[in-house]
Amino acid sequence: xxxxxxxxxxxxxxxxxxxxxxxxxxxxxxxxxxxxxxxxxxxxxxxxxxxxxxxxxxxxxxxxxxxxxxxxxxxxxxxxxxxxxxxxxxxxxxxxxxxxxxxxxxxxxxxxxxxxxxxxxxxxxxxxxxxxxxxxxxxxxxxxxxxxxxxxxxxxxxxxxxxxxxxxxxxxxxxxxxxxxxxxxxxxxxxxxxxxxxxxxxxxxxxxxxxxxxxxxxxxxxxxxxxxxxxxxxxxxxxxxxxxxxxxxxxxxxxxxxxxxxxxxxxxxxxxxxxxxxxxxxxxxxxxxxxxxxxxxxxxxxxx
Ligand SMILES: Cc1cc2nc3c(=O)[nH]c(=O)nc-3n(C[C@H](O)[C@H](O)[C@H](O)COP(=O)(O)OP(=O)(O)OC[C@H]3O[C@@H](n4cnc5c(N)ncnc54)[C@H](O)[C@@H]3O)c2cc1C
Numbered sequence: 001x002x003x004x005x006x007x008x009x010x011x012x013x014x015x016x017x018x019x020x021x022x023x024x025x026x027x028x029x030x031x032x033x034x035x036x037x038x039x040x041x042x043x044x045x046x047x048x049x050x051x052x053x054x055x056x057x058x059x060x061x062x063x064x065x066x067x068x069x070x071x072x073x074x075x076x077x078x079x080x081x082x083x084x085x086x087x088x089x090x091x092x093x094x095x096x097x098x099x100x101x102x103x104x105x106x107x108x109x110x111x112x113x114x115x116x117x118x119x120x121x122x123x124x125x126x127x128x129x130x131x132x133x134x135x136x137x138x139x140x141x142x143x144x145x146x147x148x149x150x151x152x153x154x155x156x157x158x159x160x161x162x163x164x165x166x167x168x169x170x171x172x173x174x175x176x177x178x179x180x181x182x183x184x185x186x187x188x189x190x191x192x193x194x195x196x197x198x199x200x201x202x203x204x205x206x207x208x209x210x211x212x213x214x215x216x217x218x219x220x221x222x223x224x225x226x227x228x229x230x231x232x233x234x235x236x237x238x239x240x241x242x243x244x245x246x247x248x249x250x251x252x253x254x255x256x257x258x259x260x261x262x263x264x265x266x267x268x269x270x271x272x273x274x275x276x277x278x279x280x281x282x283x284x285x286x287x288x289x290x291x292x293x294x295x296x297x298x299x300x301x302x303x304x
Contacts, residue, residue: 005289009189012285031284033254036276040082043276047091054264055272057093062277063101072103076114080121087125094128123155133159135188150179161186162206163195175216182221187286223250244268
Protein backbone atom coordinates (compact mmCIF):
# COMPACT_ATOMS: atom_id res chain seq x y z
CA UNK A 1 0.00 0.00 0.00
CA UNK A 2 1.39 3.41 -0.96
CA UNK A 3 2.46 5.91 1.67
CA UNK A 4 -0.03 8.36 0.18
CA UNK A 5 -2.90 5.95 0.74
CA UNK A 6 -1.75 5.07 4.24
CA UNK A 7 -1.57 8.78 5.15
CA UNK A 8 -5.08 9.53 3.89
CA UNK A 9 -6.54 6.49 5.62
CA UNK A 10 -4.82 7.57 8.82
CA UNK A 11 -6.25 11.09 8.43
CA UNK A 12 -9.71 9.65 7.83
CA UNK A 13 -9.71 8.69 11.51
CA UNK A 14 -8.66 12.17 12.78
CA UNK A 15 -11.50 14.21 14.20
CA UNK A 16 -9.53 17.51 14.08
CA UNK A 17 -9.31 17.42 10.32
CA UNK A 18 -12.96 16.42 10.06
CA UNK A 19 -14.11 19.81 11.36
CA UNK A 20 -11.82 21.61 8.92
CA UNK A 21 -13.04 19.59 5.92
CA UNK A 22 -16.69 19.76 6.83
CA UNK A 23 -16.66 23.56 6.89
CA UNK A 24 -14.57 23.99 3.79
CA UNK A 25 -16.72 25.00 0.77
CA UNK A 26 -14.45 23.29 -1.74
CA UNK A 27 -14.47 19.97 0.14
CA UNK A 28 -18.26 20.25 0.44
CA UNK A 29 -18.48 20.73 -3.30
CA UNK A 30 -16.11 17.81 -3.98
CA UNK A 31 -18.10 15.49 -1.73
CA UNK A 32 -21.21 16.04 -3.88
CA UNK A 33 -19.61 13.79 -6.51
CA UNK A 34 -19.79 10.85 -4.10
CA UNK A 35 -22.80 11.70 -1.87
CA UNK A 36 -26.45 12.12 -2.94
CA UNK A 37 -27.10 14.95 -0.47
CA UNK A 38 -27.61 15.66 3.20
CA UNK A 39 -31.22 14.50 3.36
CA UNK A 40 -33.23 11.33 2.80
CA UNK A 41 -35.43 13.20 0.30
CA UNK A 42 -32.39 14.00 -1.84
CA UNK A 43 -31.22 10.37 -1.69
CA UNK A 44 -34.65 9.09 -2.76
CA UNK A 45 -34.72 11.55 -5.63
CA UNK A 46 -31.34 10.30 -6.90
CA UNK A 47 -32.54 6.70 -6.39
CA UNK A 48 -35.55 7.41 -8.60
CA UNK A 49 -33.25 8.66 -11.38
CA UNK A 50 -30.87 5.70 -11.05
CA UNK A 51 -33.79 3.24 -11.13
CA UNK A 52 -35.08 4.91 -14.28
CA UNK A 53 -31.67 4.25 -15.89
CA UNK A 54 -31.90 0.56 -14.99
CA UNK A 55 -29.78 0.51 -11.80
CA UNK A 56 -30.85 -0.91 -8.48
CA UNK A 57 -29.56 0.93 -5.43
CA UNK A 58 -28.37 0.33 -1.90
CA UNK A 59 -28.79 3.39 0.29
CA UNK A 60 -26.17 4.23 2.90
CA UNK A 61 -27.04 6.67 5.68
CA UNK A 62 -23.57 8.06 6.42
CA UNK A 63 -22.12 7.72 9.90
CA UNK A 64 -19.67 5.54 11.81
CA UNK A 65 -17.87 5.12 15.10
CA UNK A 66 -20.86 6.31 17.15
CA UNK A 67 -20.29 6.38 20.92
CA UNK A 68 -23.65 7.76 22.05
CA UNK A 69 -26.49 5.17 22.38
CA UNK A 70 -29.15 7.73 21.37
CA UNK A 71 -27.26 8.48 18.17
CA UNK A 72 -27.03 4.76 17.42
CA UNK A 73 -30.81 4.36 17.91
CA UNK A 74 -31.43 7.41 15.77
CA UNK A 75 -29.31 5.83 13.00
CA UNK A 76 -31.30 2.59 13.24
CA UNK A 77 -34.56 4.56 12.90
CA UNK A 78 -33.22 6.47 9.91
CA UNK A 79 -32.05 3.30 8.12
CA UNK A 80 -35.40 1.59 8.73
CA UNK A 81 -37.44 4.70 7.88
CA UNK A 82 -35.52 5.23 4.64
CA UNK A 83 -36.07 1.70 3.43
CA UNK A 84 -39.78 1.85 4.33
CA UNK A 85 -40.26 5.16 2.57
CA UNK A 86 -38.33 3.96 -0.51
CA UNK A 87 -40.42 0.79 -0.69
CA UNK A 88 -43.68 2.75 -0.30
CA UNK A 89 -42.56 4.89 -3.24
CA UNK A 90 -41.91 1.73 -5.28
CA UNK A 91 -38.17 2.33 -5.49
CA UNK A 92 -35.78 -0.53 -6.16
CA UNK A 93 -33.40 -0.15 -3.24
CA UNK A 94 -32.05 -1.99 -0.26
CA UNK A 95 -29.94 -0.50 2.51
CA UNK A 96 -26.32 -0.82 3.64
CA UNK A 97 -25.60 -0.34 7.33
CA UNK A 98 -22.47 -0.08 9.45
CA UNK A 99 -22.37 -1.73 12.87
CA UNK A 100 -20.20 1.05 14.29
CA UNK A 101 -23.04 3.41 13.34
CA UNK A 102 -25.53 1.16 15.15
CA UNK A 103 -23.54 1.27 18.37
CA UNK A 104 -21.30 -1.81 18.35
CA UNK A 105 -18.48 0.21 19.94
CA UNK A 106 -20.77 0.91 22.89
CA UNK A 107 -22.39 -2.46 23.35
CA UNK A 108 -22.82 -5.53 21.15
CA UNK A 109 -26.39 -6.16 22.30
CA UNK A 110 -27.37 -2.57 21.53
CA UNK A 111 -26.01 -2.96 17.99
CA UNK A 112 -27.84 -6.27 17.63
CA UNK A 113 -31.21 -4.73 18.64
CA UNK A 114 -30.64 -1.75 16.35
CA UNK A 115 -29.73 -4.09 13.48
CA UNK A 116 -32.77 -6.28 14.16
CA UNK A 117 -34.99 -3.19 14.01
CA UNK A 118 -33.69 -2.39 10.51
CA UNK A 119 -33.76 -5.97 9.22
CA UNK A 120 -37.26 -6.79 10.50
CA UNK A 121 -38.75 -3.57 9.13
CA UNK A 122 -36.95 -4.08 5.81
CA UNK A 123 -38.29 -7.67 5.67
CA UNK A 124 -41.85 -6.39 6.05
CA UNK A 125 -41.43 -4.36 2.85
CA UNK A 126 -39.42 -7.11 1.13
CA UNK A 127 -36.10 -5.27 1.12
CA UNK A 128 -32.53 -6.47 1.70
CA UNK A 129 -30.06 -5.25 4.33
CA UNK A 130 -26.32 -5.43 3.72
CA UNK A 131 -23.99 -5.03 6.68
CA UNK A 132 -20.88 -3.23 5.41
CA UNK A 133 -17.51 -4.51 6.58
CA UNK A 134 -15.40 -2.00 8.53
CA UNK A 135 -11.91 -2.24 10.06
CA UNK A 136 -10.61 -5.71 10.99
CA UNK A 137 -11.26 -5.15 14.71
CA UNK A 138 -14.97 -5.44 13.79
CA UNK A 139 -14.79 -8.41 11.40
CA UNK A 140 -15.58 -11.11 13.97
CA UNK A 141 -18.44 -9.25 15.62
CA UNK A 142 -19.91 -8.34 12.21
CA UNK A 143 -19.91 -11.97 11.06
CA UNK A 144 -21.31 -13.06 14.41
CA UNK A 145 -24.22 -10.60 14.45
CA UNK A 146 -25.08 -11.17 10.80
CA UNK A 147 -25.20 -14.92 11.42
CA UNK A 148 -27.38 -14.40 14.52
CA UNK A 149 -29.86 -12.24 12.61
CA UNK A 150 -29.85 -14.68 9.66
CA UNK A 151 -31.25 -17.41 11.92
CA UNK A 152 -34.60 -15.60 12.05
CA UNK A 153 -34.61 -13.35 8.99
CA UNK A 154 -33.14 -14.22 5.59
CA UNK A 155 -32.98 -10.69 4.11
CA UNK A 156 -29.46 -10.00 5.36
CA UNK A 157 -26.00 -10.26 3.87
CA UNK A 158 -22.55 -8.89 4.51
CA UNK A 159 -19.25 -7.97 2.89
CA UNK A 160 -15.91 -9.75 2.56
CA UNK A 161 -12.64 -7.92 1.86
CA UNK A 162 -10.06 -9.57 -0.40
CA UNK A 163 -7.15 -7.79 1.31
CA UNK A 164 -7.76 -9.84 4.46
CA UNK A 165 -5.87 -13.13 4.48
CA UNK A 166 -8.68 -14.81 6.49
CA UNK A 167 -11.34 -14.23 3.84
CA UNK A 168 -11.51 -17.67 2.19
CA UNK A 169 -12.41 -19.26 5.53
CA UNK A 170 -15.03 -16.56 6.15
CA UNK A 171 -16.58 -17.08 2.72
CA UNK A 172 -16.69 -20.83 3.27
CA UNK A 173 -18.70 -20.40 6.45
CA UNK A 174 -20.98 -17.70 4.98
CA UNK A 175 -21.65 -20.02 2.02
CA UNK A 176 -22.58 -22.83 4.40
CA UNK A 177 -25.09 -20.52 6.10
CA UNK A 178 -26.38 -19.28 2.72
CA UNK A 179 -25.58 -15.68 3.63
CA UNK A 180 -25.14 -13.50 0.53
CA UNK A 181 -21.75 -11.83 0.17
CA UNK A 182 -20.59 -8.61 -1.45
CA UNK A 183 -16.94 -9.02 -2.37
CA UNK A 184 -14.71 -5.92 -2.20
CA UNK A 185 -10.97 -5.28 -2.10
CA UNK A 186 -11.16 -3.45 1.26
CA UNK A 187 -10.91 0.23 2.17
CA UNK A 188 -9.27 0.47 5.60
CA UNK A 189 -5.74 0.66 6.95
CA UNK A 190 -4.69 -2.87 7.98
CA UNK A 191 -1.35 -4.35 9.13
CA UNK A 192 0.69 -6.74 7.01
CA UNK A 193 0.21 -9.69 9.39
CA UNK A 194 -3.45 -9.92 8.51
CA UNK A 195 -3.80 -8.09 5.19
CA UNK A 196 -2.10 -8.17 1.81
CA UNK A 197 -0.42 -4.82 1.15
CA UNK A 198 0.42 -5.46 -2.47
CA UNK A 199 -2.30 -4.65 -5.02
CA UNK A 200 -1.50 -7.69 -7.17
CA UNK A 201 -2.00 -10.04 -4.24
CA UNK A 202 -5.31 -8.35 -3.37
CA UNK A 203 -6.48 -8.80 -6.97
CA UNK A 204 -5.36 -12.45 -7.17
CA UNK A 205 -7.10 -13.24 -3.90
CA UNK A 206 -10.24 -11.44 -5.15
CA UNK A 207 -10.19 -13.82 -8.12
CA UNK A 208 -9.83 -16.86 -5.88
CA UNK A 209 -12.70 -15.68 -3.67
CA UNK A 210 -14.82 -15.02 -6.76
CA UNK A 211 -14.54 -18.71 -7.60
CA UNK A 212 -15.76 -19.64 -4.13
CA UNK A 213 -18.73 -17.30 -4.45
CA UNK A 214 -19.73 -18.19 -7.98
CA UNK A 215 -20.81 -21.63 -6.74
CA UNK A 216 -22.58 -20.34 -3.61
CA UNK A 217 -26.08 -20.07 -5.08
CA UNK A 218 -26.67 -16.93 -3.00
CA UNK A 219 -26.60 -14.29 -5.73
CA UNK A 220 -23.17 -12.87 -4.89
CA UNK A 221 -22.33 -9.22 -5.48
CA UNK A 222 -19.00 -8.24 -7.00
CA UNK A 223 -18.28 -4.69 -5.89
CA UNK A 224 -15.41 -3.23 -7.83
CA UNK A 225 -14.61 -0.71 -10.55
CA UNK A 226 -11.55 -2.68 -11.61
CA UNK A 227 -12.17 -3.68 -15.24
CA UNK A 228 -9.86 -6.70 -15.14
CA UNK A 229 -11.81 -8.10 -12.20
CA UNK A 230 -15.13 -7.35 -13.88
CA UNK A 231 -13.97 -9.20 -16.99
CA UNK A 232 -12.78 -12.08 -14.82
CA UNK A 233 -16.18 -12.34 -13.10
CA UNK A 234 -18.00 -12.26 -16.45
CA UNK A 235 -15.76 -14.97 -17.92
CA UNK A 236 -15.98 -17.21 -14.89
CA UNK A 237 -19.75 -16.84 -14.64
CA UNK A 238 -19.94 -17.76 -18.29
CA UNK A 239 -17.72 -20.84 -17.89
CA UNK A 240 -19.87 -22.11 -15.02
CA UNK A 241 -23.12 -21.42 -16.87
CA UNK A 242 -24.48 -18.71 -14.57
CA UNK A 243 -27.19 -16.45 -15.93
CA UNK A 244 -26.61 -12.69 -15.89
CA UNK A 245 -29.29 -12.47 -13.20
CA UNK A 246 -27.53 -14.98 -10.90
CA UNK A 247 -25.10 -12.33 -9.61
CA UNK A 248 -24.72 -8.58 -9.63
CA UNK A 249 -22.07 -5.92 -9.89
CA UNK A 250 -22.04 -3.11 -7.38
CA UNK A 251 -20.35 0.26 -7.75
CA UNK A 252 -20.11 3.46 -5.79
CA UNK A 253 -22.18 6.50 -6.72
CA UNK A 254 -20.10 8.91 -8.79
CA UNK A 255 -17.37 6.44 -9.78
CA UNK A 256 -16.87 4.81 -13.21
CA UNK A 257 -20.24 6.02 -14.51
CA UNK A 258 -19.58 4.93 -18.10
CA UNK A 259 -18.59 1.44 -16.99
CA UNK A 260 -21.80 1.21 -14.92
CA UNK A 261 -23.91 2.17 -17.94
CA UNK A 262 -22.07 -0.21 -20.28
CA UNK A 263 -22.70 -3.16 -17.98
CA UNK A 264 -26.42 -2.32 -17.83
CA UNK A 265 -26.49 -2.04 -21.63
CA UNK A 266 -24.90 -5.52 -21.82
CA UNK A 267 -27.70 -6.95 -19.67
CA UNK A 268 -25.86 -7.26 -16.33
CA UNK A 269 -27.36 -6.23 -13.03
CA UNK A 270 -25.68 -3.22 -11.46
CA UNK A 271 -26.46 -1.84 -8.02
CA UNK A 272 -25.25 1.64 -7.08
CA UNK A 273 -24.14 2.26 -3.51
CA UNK A 274 -25.67 5.62 -2.71
CA UNK A 275 -24.61 7.47 0.46
CA UNK A 276 -26.48 10.39 1.99
CA UNK A 277 -26.30 12.41 5.20
CA UNK A 278 -24.03 15.05 6.64
CA UNK A 279 -21.51 12.73 8.33
CA UNK A 280 -19.52 12.28 5.13
CA UNK A 281 -15.92 12.83 6.25
CA UNK A 282 -14.75 9.20 6.75
CA UNK A 283 -16.43 8.01 3.56
CA UNK A 284 -15.04 10.93 1.57
CA UNK A 285 -11.47 10.41 2.81
CA UNK A 286 -11.57 6.70 1.89
CA UNK A 287 -12.59 7.72 -1.64
CA UNK A 288 -9.69 10.19 -1.83
CA UNK A 289 -7.30 7.49 -0.62
CA UNK A 290 -8.38 5.15 -3.41
CA UNK A 291 -7.34 7.52 -6.13
CA UNK A 292 -4.58 10.14 -5.81
CA UNK A 293 -6.07 12.12 -8.73
CA UNK A 294 -9.08 12.98 -6.53
CA UNK A 295 -6.84 14.72 -4.02
CA UNK A 296 -4.74 16.51 -6.64
CA UNK A 297 -7.95 17.82 -8.18
CA UNK A 298 -9.04 19.16 -4.80
CA UNK A 299 -5.66 20.76 -4.06
CA UNK A 300 -5.37 22.37 -7.49
CA UNK A 301 -8.66 24.15 -7.03
CA UNK A 302 -7.90 25.00 -3.41
CA UNK A 303 -5.23 27.49 -4.43
CA UNK A 304 -7.54 29.45 -6.75
C1 LIG B 1 -20.60 -1.05 -3.85
C2 LIG B 1 -19.36 -1.02 -3.01
C3 LIG B 1 -19.44 -1.28 -1.65
C4 LIG B 1 -18.29 -1.27 -0.87
N1 LIG B 1 -18.37 -1.64 0.45
C5 LIG B 1 -17.23 -1.75 1.16
C6 LIG B 1 -17.26 -2.27 2.49
O1 LIG B 1 -18.30 -2.63 3.05
N2 LIG B 1 -16.08 -2.36 3.16
C7 LIG B 1 -14.88 -1.99 2.59
O2 LIG B 1 -13.83 -2.13 3.23
N3 LIG B 1 -14.84 -1.49 1.34
C8 LIG B 1 -15.97 -1.37 0.62
N4 LIG B 1 -15.91 -0.88 -0.65
C9 LIG B 1 -14.66 -0.22 -1.15
C10 LIG B 1 -13.69 -1.22 -1.73
O3 LIG B 1 -13.11 -1.99 -0.70
C11 LIG B 1 -12.57 -0.50 -2.51
O4 LIG B 1 -11.88 0.35 -1.64
C12 LIG B 1 -13.05 0.33 -3.67
O5 LIG B 1 -14.08 -0.33 -4.37
C13 LIG B 1 -11.91 0.59 -4.68
O6 LIG B 1 -11.45 -0.62 -5.22
P1 LIG B 1 -11.76 -1.14 -6.70
O7 LIG B 1 -12.10 -2.59 -6.58
O8 LIG B 1 -12.79 -0.31 -7.36
O9 LIG B 1 -10.39 -1.09 -7.45
P2 LIG B 1 -9.34 0.11 -7.70
O10 LIG B 1 -8.16 -0.56 -8.31
O11 LIG B 1 -9.15 0.91 -6.47
O12 LIG B 1 -10.08 0.97 -8.77
C14 LIG B 1 -10.25 0.59 -10.12
C15 LIG B 1 -10.59 1.84 -10.92
O13 LIG B 1 -11.83 2.39 -10.44
C16 LIG B 1 -11.77 3.78 -10.38
N5 LIG B 1 -11.88 4.20 -8.97
C17 LIG B 1 -11.83 3.41 -7.87
N6 LIG B 1 -11.98 4.14 -6.75
C18 LIG B 1 -12.13 5.42 -7.15
C19 LIG B 1 -12.33 6.64 -6.46
N7 LIG B 1 -12.40 6.68 -5.12
N8 LIG B 1 -12.44 7.78 -7.18
C20 LIG B 1 -12.38 7.75 -8.52
N9 LIG B 1 -12.21 6.63 -9.24
C21 LIG B 1 -12.07 5.46 -8.56
C22 LIG B 1 -10.45 4.19 -10.97
O14 LIG B 1 -10.65 4.39 -12.36
C23 LIG B 1 -9.58 2.98 -10.73
O15 LIG B 1 -8.53 2.86 -11.65
C24 LIG B 1 -17.04 -0.93 -1.45
C25 LIG B 1 -16.96 -0.68 -2.82
C26 LIG B 1 -18.09 -0.74 -3.60
C27 LIG B 1 -17.94 -0.52 -5.08
